[in-house]
Amino acid sequence: MNIPEPDEAMSSARLFELIQAAFPLRPLPEMSLHQAQLADESMSRRISDDEWRRAGELDSGRSWKDFSDDDLIACDAALSHFDEPSFVYYLPAYLVFALRHCAVEWTHPAWSPVARSSSRLHTGRRTRSGGTRNSTQISGRQSLVF
Numbered sequence: 001m002n003i004p005e006p007d008e009a010m011s012s013a014r015l016f017e018l019i020q021a022a023f024p025l026r027p028l029p030e031m032s033l034h035q036a037q038l039a040d041e042s043m044s045r046r047i048s049d050d051e052w053r054r055a056g057e058l059d060s061g062r063s064w065k066d067f068s069d070d071d072l073i074a075c076d077a078a079l080s081h082f083d084e085p086s087f088v089y090y091l092p093a094y095l096v097f098a099l100r101h102c103a104v105e106w107t108h109p110a111w112s113p114v115a116r117s118s119s120r121l122h123t124g125r126r127t128r129s130g131g132t133r134n135s136t137q138i139s140g141r142q143s144l145v146f
Helices: 012-022 033-041 049-058 069-074 084-100 109-116
Strands: 126-128 136-138
Touching: 012 084, 033 049, 033 069, 033 084, 069 084
Parallel strands: none
Antiparallel strands: 126 136
C-alpha cells in the first residue's frame, strides 16, 4: 500500500480506506467493547462471571466495523479499560468515528477532544442536534457515511 506523505491533502473517504486496509476485522479480541465498558463499573462494584459473559455476548461475532456511533457513545468508558489487544483492535472504530465527527460540537465533556479538533477535510461546520443517530449535519447535508 502506498501511504501518502503527511502534508498531502487527503479526503475522509481516502483516510477511511487506509484505516480499513490497516486494521483487520478478524480475529476478534478476547475483551469486547461492552466488557470494557463493564470494566469501568468494576471500580465501584464486583462484576460476576455471568455478567461479564453476558456483556461479551452483546458483541458476539461483531467486528470493529459493525459498531455504530451510538454503540461507541453508549460505551463511552470502554476505551479507557481495554486490554492492549482489544485497544488495538477497536481503535479503528474510534478513528472512523472521529473522521465522521471531527468538528462536531457536543455538550458532553467526554466529546470535547472531538469538538475541539480542527478539520482540514471539510469546510462546513457540523452540529449535532438531539440524541438520535444520523442527526449530524454538514452545511445542511447528512454526516459522512462510509
